[in-house]
Amino acid sequence: MDGGALTTAAAAEHVDVAIVGGGPIGLALALALDGSGLAVALLEAGTRFERGDPRAIALAQGSRLILERLGVWPTLAMHATPIETIHVSQRGTPGRTVLTAREAGVPALGYTVEYGQLHRALAQGLHAQAALVLTGARVGAVRPAAGCGLIEYDQAGQTRQLSARLIVLADGGGLPARGTVLAKDYGVSAIVCTVSTHLPHAHTAYERFTPQGPIALLPLSEAYALVWTTPAAEVERRLGLAEQDFLAELQTAFGERQGRFLAASPRAAFPLRLRQVGERPRPGLVRVGNAAQTLHPVAGQGFNLGLRDAWQLARLAAETPRSALGGADFLARYGALRRWDVAGGLVMTDVLAELFTGADPLAGAVRGAALTLLDTLPPLKRTFARKMMFGAAAW
Ligand SMILES: Cc1cc2nc3c(=O)[nH]c(=O)nc-3n(C[C@H](O)[C@H](O)[C@H](O)COP(=O)(O)OP(=O)(O)OC[C@H]3O[C@@H](n4cnc5c(N)ncnc54)[C@H](O)[C@@H]3O)c2cc1C
Structure with missing residues (x-):
């Protein structure tokens, strides 16, 4: 169980996929699931999809x-x-x-x-969709399980429950994880x-x-x-x-x-910080976006990587029989789809953040030579540019 104990009251509603978190990645996942025939719910702790966040995002x-x-x-x-x-x-x-x-x-x-603007555009897209959108709904605990899991959330001062075949954590890493394999404060x-x-x-x-x-x-x-x-x-x-x-x-x-x-x-x-949640696959649970991996923003990869998480998860969910959603085979296939793209993003941003920092003149000369070399080798440069634009699919 994540994030505290669940009560035993019967779940009020049931969906196929419940998305915890209406940040850009949770919203994108809900949009990508539209037309899949699956019943989808999105739970967002905030009361509105308006963000006064001052960062800009480089979209690949x-x-x-x-x-x-x-x-x-x-x-x-x-x-x-x-x-x-x-x-x-x-x-x-x-x-x-x-x-x-x-x-x-x-x-x-x-x-x-x-x-x-990105967040708003995604939220506007959701208005036309059939997904059940619950705002002001703070999830306190999730209990994923094969077949059907449970979510407990607080909304308007009341504790409610929702059951779902597949629970997707898109909460940016807010809810505690069972195991964090990689965590580094830069x-x-x-x-x-x-x-x-x-x-x-x-x-x-x-x-x-x-x-x-x-x-x-x-x-x-x-x-x-x-x-x-x-x-x-x-x-x-x-x-x-x-x-x-x-x-x-x-x-x-x-x-x-x-x-x-x-x-x-x-x-x-x-x-x-860098953070990758590496808990063993748990039936009925998947993490996407920052809930799965948080990267250094050098080279602008975090949102782009999370969007590919959401897109590939939605496509897989759409082609999976309802009864197999969140099962062992589903989780293995999702893990295989995402492994190399995520690993590539983590390694690239970490190397750039660490190796390209520091005042050592010798290291500086090596880095300068590497940049010059890249510039003089058009095929290598094209490969690098494609990696930045399309992730692992570029290889
Ligand atoms: C300075 C900076 C610059 C960046 N630049 C780029 C860039 O140029 N390109 C790029 O690709 N990426 C960039 N990134 C990374 C990018 O911002 C993130 O990867 C992206 O915002 C992650 O989105 P998310 O939806 O996964 O998480 P979040 O944006 O954190 O959203 C999580 C959502 O879940 C909700 N939530 C949390 N807990 C609960 C709960 N218990 N119950 C219900 N709801 C909950 C939150 O309210 C929130 O709405 C940058 C990051 C930083 C810090």
């Missing part, structure tokens, strides 16, 4: 294709800024790689959207805000590695979304700097490639 080209199939892309496209070039470099040493959409043979390498936070620059962005994104960690600039509308990895000890000070002092520090860390930084919106910080 592969995610755009999934969002198109979910019917969400037309709404989102109005707010999405295409990324046509990604410039990867390291502060203080020569060597850089430039990935372009033209070389990769796609219209854009990705798209930047505000997190709130000891850094991402400071996020929007910054404007003297030169127009021309749809170019930057990933710049510095001794303190990566700085990402993602083109967003007419400005840039900034993700600045900052050591824990520096976070409060940097958040508290006057705007011009903050911009001056950013200028020193990032350099002049976009000209002067002119203005910054209010800042927020997210502590960064």
